Amino acid sequence: MTAAAISARNLRKVYPGSPDVVALADASIDIQDNEFFTLLGPSGCGKTTLLRMIAGFEHPTSGTLTMHGEDLTNLPPYKRPVNTVFQSYALFPHLTVAQNIGFGLEMLGKPKDEIKKTVGEMMELVKMSQMADRQTGQISGGQQQRVALARALAPRPKVLLLDEPLSALDFKLRKDMQLELKRLQTETGITFIFVTHDQEEALTMSDRIAVMSAGTIRQIGGPRDIYDRPAERFVADFIGDTNFVPAQIAANTGNDAQVTLSSGKTVTAKMPEGAALTGKVTLAVRPEHASIGAEAAGLLPGRLSEIVYFGTDTHFHVALDDGTGFVVRSQNRPNETLPFSTGDRISVDFAPGVGQVLRD
Numbered sequence: 077m078t079a080a081a082i083s084a085r086n087l088r089k090v091y092p093g094s095p096d097v098v099a100l101a102d103a104s105i106d107i108q109d110n111e112f113f114t115l116l117g118p119s120g121c122g123k124t125t126l127l128r129m130i131a132g133f134e135h136p137t138s139g140t141l142t143m144h145g146e147d148l149t150n151l152p153p154y155k156r157p158v159n160t161v162f163q164s165y166a167l168f169p170h171l172t173v174a175q176n177i178g179f180g181l182e183m184l185g186k187p188k189d190e191i192k193k194t195v196g197e198m199m200e201l202v203k204m205s206q207m208a209d210r211q212t213g214q215i216s217g218g219q220q221q222r223v224a225l226a227r228a229l230a231p232r233p234k235v236l237l238l239d240e241p242l243s244a245l246d247f248k249l250r251k252d253m254q255l256e257l258k259r260l261q262t263e264t265g266i267t268f269i270f271v272t273h274d275q276e277e278a279l280t281m282s283d284r285i286a287v288m289s290a291g292t293i294r295q296i297g298g299p300r301d302i303y304d305r306p307a308e309r310f311v312a313d314f315i316g317d318t319n320f321v322p323a324q325i326a327a328n329t330g331n332d333a334q335v336t337l338s339s340g341k342t343v344t345a346k347m348p349e350g351a352a353l354t355g356k357v358t359l360a361v362r363p364e365h366a367s368i369g370a371e372a373a374g375l376l377p378g379r380l381s382e383i384v385y386f387g388t389d390t391h392f393h394v395a396l397d398d399g400t401g402f403v404v405r406s407q408n409r410p411n412e413t414l415p416f417s418t419g420d421r422i423s424v425d426f427a428p429g430v431g432q433v434l435r436d
């Protein structure tokens with residue numbers, strides 16, 4: 077196998093102070109060529125710190141960082157085949173779209189005709205050819221975002237770092253740009269390392285996601301792995317909505333376990349990789365992976381406490397007999413009549429293999 081585009085081994089960053097801030101604690105990660113890789117986590121978890129070390133703006137306190145097998149430690153930022161798109165687009169407002177896109181290439185001393193050709197290609201790529209001569213101070217936020225992307229892509233970096241580049245855009249534009257960014261990454265074949273605290277953004281665009289918390293990487297996987305198979309409580313809680321169900325391991329067969337629920341009923345659940353859990357555990361069950369039915373039919377009996385209509389779907393809030401709450405989400409269909417009303421005795425059910433045992 078060829079060396080990873082970016083490989084971090086026990087990468088650590090401590091900002092001295094009283095007390096010291098451990099911004100990144102021994103993070104290890106391999107990002108492959110041509111991947112759309114996302115660093116996802118709440119504010120302050122160390123995402124930007126990791127990105128800035130890859131760019132060369134920060135020095136690791138310890139650990140190693142390599143690019144295609146080559147040590148990056150002593151390589152200054154401008155010698156790294158890496159470019160960054162910042163949250164604030166950092167464009168020159170009095171320069172035109174074309175001049176902004178060509179700026180980096182001019183700094184690199186590229187010949188005029190090559191710059192012209194590349195700028196033309198880049199404007200085409202981000203669909204800004206019609207606005208080549210407009211000053212960037214006079215175009216919309218979404219258009220500025222495209223120019224910033226084109227400028228960063230123009231020198232054909234091997235790796236593009238994107239630090240929350242969509243956070244200044246409104247909701248609709250953000251959605252459009254998510255698809256656009258994914259398209260750009262696929263078309264250029266450049267490795268994208270994208271930082272966000274927005275889980276939906278991460279799920280829609282990424283090939284793989286690293287979920288971070290307090291300077292550590294909690295789980296790395298594809299969007300479906302992360303969503304359907306969260307390995308621990310933090311990941312299950314941070315991404316999407318989850319029901320946490322108390323359970324007891326009855327039999328452990330490696331990948332799967334038989335777990336007994338508070339009702340005494342037993343169901344098959346998935347085990348986190350490499351975990352040898354016994355005794356009391358917590359099960360994560362997504363609201364849309366469960367259903368409600370007649371009281372005796374399902375796994376967990378309770379009372380329907382609230383029904384909330386959301387247009388696309390309905391949320392059924394259930395007060396379980398064990399004292400915990402559970403939310404079931406069900407997609408709405410036209411002309412549907414609900415079989416239950418608030419206050420009814422019902423039960424929550426989910427299929428074998430749907431529940432995920434969590435490492436606490």
Ligand SMILES: Nc1ncnc2c1ncn2[C@@H]1O[C@H](COP(=O)(O)OP(=O)(O)OP(=O)(O)O)[C@@H](O)[C@H]1O
Nearest residue numbers: 091097098099118119120121122123124125126273
């Ligand atoms: N130059 C610095 N000096 C001291 N502490 C810093 C410095 N830069 C970052 N930190 C601290 O390091 C931790 C990680 O910061 P970082 O910016 O990497 O987080 P983040 O996940 O990118 O957050 P956000 O989403 O808010 O940008 C935080 O506790 C932050 O306060």
